[in-house]
Each structure stands twice: as C-alpha cells, then as structure tokens.
Amino acid sequence: MRTLPRQRGQITLIAALTMIGLAGIVGLAVDAGMAYVTKARLNAAVDSAAVAAARAVTNGTTQAQQTAAAQQAASDFFHANFANGYLRGTPTLNTPTVQFEQGKVTISVSATSTMPLTLLKVLGFNNVAVAANSTTIRKDLDMVFVIDSSGSMNPVWSTVRSNANSFLNQFSPTTDRVGLVHFSSGAVSDIAIRTTQRGFDRPAMQTKITGLSNGGYTNYAEGLWQARAQLDSITQTNRSSLRVIVFFSDGRPNTLAATYPLNGNRTCAGGIMVEGENDTSPAGYMAPDQQDTTLSGNCNGVTGNKVPSQMPTYYNVHNAADKEFLIVGSKPKTVTASTNGTDLARNVYRAATNVPLAMASSMRDAGIYIFTLGLDGNGGFDADLLRNMANTADASQYNNKQPSGVYCYAATINDLRPCFAKLASEILRISR
Structure with a gap:
C-alpha cells in the first residue's frame, strides 16, 4: 500500500x-x-x-x-x-x-x-x-493597328480617333513594336513598324491618328495587305514571338483593287468601288496606296472602254505577276470572270469579301493573330466576316489549327472604348 x-x-x-x-x-x-x-x-x-x-x-x-x-x-x-x-x-x-x-x-x-x-x-x-x-x-510584341477611315465614319470620327489613341496607351513604347495603317478606298502605311529597334514613338503615332481625315469607300484587302507588308518587313531573326494585327471597321468591304485587263491590251491597276451587287455605276480606278484618290489618264473612270474586259484571276494590284490570292473562283462567295452588265459590280463586291478572308487565313498560317472590332450604327458591317478574319471559335469558318484572335462588337460609339480595352487585355493575356 x-x-x-x-x-x-x-x-x-x-x-x-x-x-x-x-x-x-x-x-x-x-x-x-x-x-x-x-x-x-x-x-x-x-x-x-x-x-x-x-x-x-x-x-x-x-x-x-x-x-x-x-x-x-x-x-x-x-x-x-x-x-x-x-x-x-x-x-x-x-x-x-x-x-x-x-x-x-x-x-x-x-x-x-x-x-x-x-x-x-x-x-x-x-x-x-x-x-x-x-x-x-x-512576351515581345509586333503589332500593326489598322483603322477604317471611310466616309461612313464621319459622324463619329473624332470619337474614333480619341479611342484609338487611348488604345495605344496600353502598349509599351520601349518594348512593343507598333505600326499604323489606315484605309478606305485604298490603304496608307502611316507609320512603319520598326524592323530592328524595339518600341514605337507613341506620341508621334497618336498625333498622326489625331490628324487623320475620313472619306472614301471600304477596301479591307488593302488594309490587310499593308499590315502584312509591315510585319513581314521584319526579318525572321528579328521578329517578336507574338505577331498581331488589330483591324477596326464600321462597314462592309465594297472596293477591290487589282490589275484589271481592258480591251486593246490595256490595264488599269487600281480599285473599283461599288455600292452593292446590283450597282450599275461602279466607280474607280482608285490608287491602292492612297486613302481616296482616283487614278489619272486612261484609268480615271469605269465607263466606256475603261470597263474591264474581264475580272482578273488573281489579286495582283501590287505586282501583275502575283498569284497568291484568287479572285475568279475564290470562296466563299462565287466570283466569275464576267464583267457584263451588273456582273462587274457583283463580282467586285463578292471578291472584296473573299480576298481579305484568304489574306487573313494566310497570315494566321504564318502564326499571326488577328483581332477585329466592328462598330455598328453607320450603315452596317459584316460581323461574320470579322469573326472569320479573327478565327474566333464561333466563326462559320473556324480553323482550330490556326491562331484564334478576338472579335468585339461595338453596338454604338459608346461601346468603342470598352471594345478597344477588351482587345488590349486579350493581347496582353496571350503575351504572358
């Protein structure tokens, strides 16, 4: 115990x-x-x-x-x-x-x-x-900003320019390369992208945008051609890992530039403008590298012996020997060689859609992202075309083997700034 x-x-x-x-x-x-x-x-x-x-x-x-x-x-x-x-x-x-x-x-x-x-x-x-x-x-970025400056922009042009300038504020002037193109009946390369040095002169580009005027028809193909030319001016060894085109428009493409054959073994290398498929008075020929300038001499109109004898087979306005993009036989809209009666207007109008689609697909094959913005309220635009150019998942011709960009719809001018902000955000997202 x-x-x-x-x-x-x-x-x-x-x-x-x-x-x-x-x-x-x-x-x-x-x-x-x-x-x-x-x-x-x-x-x-x-x-x-x-x-x-x-x-x-x-x-x-x-x-x-x-x-x-x-x-x-x-x-x-x-x-x-x-x-x-x-x-x-x-x-x-x-x-x-x-x-x-x-x-x-x-x-x-x-x-x-x-x-x-x-x-x-x-x-x-x-x-x-x-x-x-x-x-x-x-990531390093090469980008070309393509702005529609056609006549339909007139009621909202000052707001468009202001929002475009705000968009540029989202990119680095010391590291990002940015080029500028504006288009209407033709397209102008306003500020070329730098080919070796990094960055861009943002104040100079914003000043250029502020000074742009508007007027003319709508030529998507020339805007894209100038944008691609800028990106391709950078050699393979100097290119950034991210290559982008931002394309803004408020209208349907209605102008097509090419080397048009005329009777008498003559040609006119310029753009023909039409109001629609049934237009009986096509206008032209427009200088492809200027905003809205009619060619002189024997190419200062599309009447009489200046009417094309047939549609060109290829998009060849910059070089008559070019055979990269079809006109006659292009898709998705049927384009024939006929220029009789309203056939000319119909084929020009349809090819004005087909050619930029083919261009956009070719650029995406090269790894280029395309971002599109459509502004409504100024006469209407082709939303499906802009989706297909961007290759969004809901596009009718979506290709899952190509880069997929973003399409933003601005129902009114008040939606433009949010759309530009969305595109900038998405570009920055894929650059990380």
Missing part, C-alpha cells in the same frame, strides 16, 4: 505528458490548417500582383517610369488581395523586380506573411513565416 502515492504520481505525470502531446497534435492540425489557408491566399495575392504589374508596365515612356508603374500596381493589387491582419498575419511584399530584355519583360513578385501560432505555443513555437512568389513574362 506504500507504493500507491508513487504510482499516482507516475500516472499524473504520464497524463500530463499525454495532454501536452495531444495539445501539440491538435495545435499542429489547427496551425497547419491556418498556414495552408494563408499560403493559398498569399499565392493568389502575388499572382494577381504579377499580372497587374505586367499590365501596368506599359505606362510611361522610359523603362524607369514603366518599372515604377509596374511596382506600384503590384503593391496595390497585393495589398488589396492580402490585407494586413488576415488570419492575424503580418504581410511583407518584397520590392518586385522588373527586367527588360530584347522586348520581353520579366516581372517577379515575392511576399511573406508572419503568422502567430496558437496551440503550438505549448511546444515553444511562437510564429511561422509563409512565403509565396510569382513570375510573369510579358
């Missing part, structure tokens, strides 16, 4: 040790769970901060300004997504790093949160530091 107190003491000690062990196990489960939740929230916060920084890095005209803008955006988004005191933690955002290298921008964001422990304190542990990091690489 004398050993009873000693046994009781041993039992008490064992029970105490067991309770401490159980408290440690429970504490480990509770605190590990809190650390897991903190880690997940911290990961999301640094990810959002890195993405925000990649978007903001285009702000400013120097790398120092762009770095500051990216770091500020990262800080704002991090603290918005991980507030001080979340699960009693104290977050610390390290200074984000921004590296510029041959057109690419690498942004790294890292952070920690020191979280006080609860039940594990019984084992002598007071807090734990949870860490997370994220890296976003903004």
Whole structure:
C-alpha cells in the first residue's frame, strides 16, 4: 500500500505528458490548417500582383517610369488581395523586380506573411513565416493597328480617333513594336513598324491618328495587305514571338483593287468601288496606296472602254505577276470572270469579301493573330466576316489549327472604348 502515492504520481505525470502531446497534435492540425489557408491566399495575392504589374508596365515612356508603374500596381493589387491582419498575419511584399530584355519583360513578385501560432505555443513555437512568389513574362510584341477611315465614319470620327489613341496607351513604347495603317478606298502605311529597334514613338503615332481625315469607300484587302507588308518587313531573326494585327471597321468591304485587263491590251491597276451587287455605276480606278484618290489618264473612270474586259484571276494590284490570292473562283462567295452588265459590280463586291478572308487565313498560317472590332450604327458591317478574319471559335469558318484572335462588337460609339480595352487585355493575356 506504500507504493500507491508513487504510482499516482507516475500516472499524473504520464497524463500530463499525454495532454501536452495531444495539445501539440491538435495545435499542429489547427496551425497547419491556418498556414495552408494563408499560403493559398498569399499565392493568389502575388499572382494577381504579377499580372497587374505586367499590365501596368506599359505606362510611361522610359523603362524607369514603366518599372515604377509596374511596382506600384503590384503593391496595390497585393495589398488589396492580402490585407494586413488576415488570419492575424503580418504581410511583407518584397520590392518586385522588373527586367527588360530584347522586348520581353520579366516581372517577379515575392511576399511573406508572419503568422502567430496558437496551440503550438505549448511546444515553444511562437510564429511561422509563409512565403509565396510569382513570375510573369510579358512576351515581345509586333503589332500593326489598322483603322477604317471611310466616309461612313464621319459622324463619329473624332470619337474614333480619341479611342484609338487611348488604345495605344496600353502598349509599351520601349518594348512593343507598333505600326499604323489606315484605309478606305485604298490603304496608307502611316507609320512603319520598326524592323530592328524595339518600341514605337507613341506620341508621334497618336498625333498622326489625331490628324487623320475620313472619306472614301471600304477596301479591307488593302488594309490587310499593308499590315502584312509591315510585319513581314521584319526579318525572321528579328521578329517578336507574338505577331498581331488589330483591324477596326464600321462597314462592309465594297472596293477591290487589282490589275484589271481592258480591251486593246490595256490595264488599269487600281480599285473599283461599288455600292452593292446590283450597282450599275461602279466607280474607280482608285490608287491602292492612297486613302481616296482616283487614278489619272486612261484609268480615271469605269465607263466606256475603261470597263474591264474581264475580272482578273488573281489579286495582283501590287505586282501583275502575283498569284497568291484568287479572285475568279475564290470562296466563299462565287466570283466569275464576267464583267457584263451588273456582273462587274457583283463580282467586285463578292471578291472584296473573299480576298481579305484568304489574306487573313494566310497570315494566321504564318502564326499571326488577328483581332477585329466592328462598330455598328453607320450603315452596317459584316460581323461574320470579322469573326472569320479573327478565327474566333464561333466563326462559320473556324480553323482550330490556326491562331484564334478576338472579335468585339461595338453596338454604338459608346461601346468603342470598352471594345478597344477588351482587345488590349486579350493581347496582353496571350503575351504572358
């Protein structure tokens, strides 16, 4: 009976040790769970901060300004997504790093949160530091911005130019290459894309857009041809990993340029404009590399002996020997060689749609993304054509083997700015 107190003491000690062990196990489960939740929230916060920084890095005209803008955006988004005191933690955002290298921008964001422990304190542990990091690489970009400047734009032209200039603010003047083309009856390469040096002169391009006038018909093919010529002027070794055309219009294509054969072994290399398939008075011939200029001499009209003897077989206005894009026999609309009566208007009008479709497909085969924006309310446009040019998933001719861009529909002029913002956002998304 004398050993009873000693046994009781041993039992008490064992029970105490067991309770401490159980408290440690429970504490480990509770605190590990809190650390897991903190880690997940911290990961999301640094990810959002890195993405925000990649978007903001285009702000400013120097790398120092762009770095500051990216770091500020990262800080704002991090603290918005991980507030001080979340699960009693104290977050610390390290200074984000921004590296510029041959057109690419690498942004790294890292952070920690020191979280006080609860039940594990019984084992002598007071807090734990949870860490997370994220890296976003903004790819190098070659982009040509193609703007419709036809006569139908007149009621909204000032707003169009303002929104186009705002669109350019989304791209980096030190790393992104950007060229500018505007088109109506013909197309003008306003500012050529740089072929070796990175960046673009954003103020000069915005000044050019502000000074553009509008007038003429609508020639999609020439706008695309000039855009492709700019992108292809960059040699293979100097091209960016992301090549993009942004194409904006408010109307249906109704002008087709080619080297038209005339009776008497003569030709006129210019564009013919029609009001529709049944137009009895086609106009032309228009200079393909000017906005709205009629050719002179024997090509200053489409009447009498200046009416084409037949439709050209190929799109060949820039070189009579070109055979890349069909006119006669092109698809999806039937185009014949006849120019009798209203056959000329019908074939020109249909080919004015077929040729840009073929051009867009060829460019996508070369890895070029095409983004399109259609503005309604100024006479109507062909939404299906713009979808097919962009190769969106809902396009009637969608090709899953080619890059898929984005088409945005602006029902009114008030929808133009959101559409431009959407296109810029999608371009930045695929550049990461």
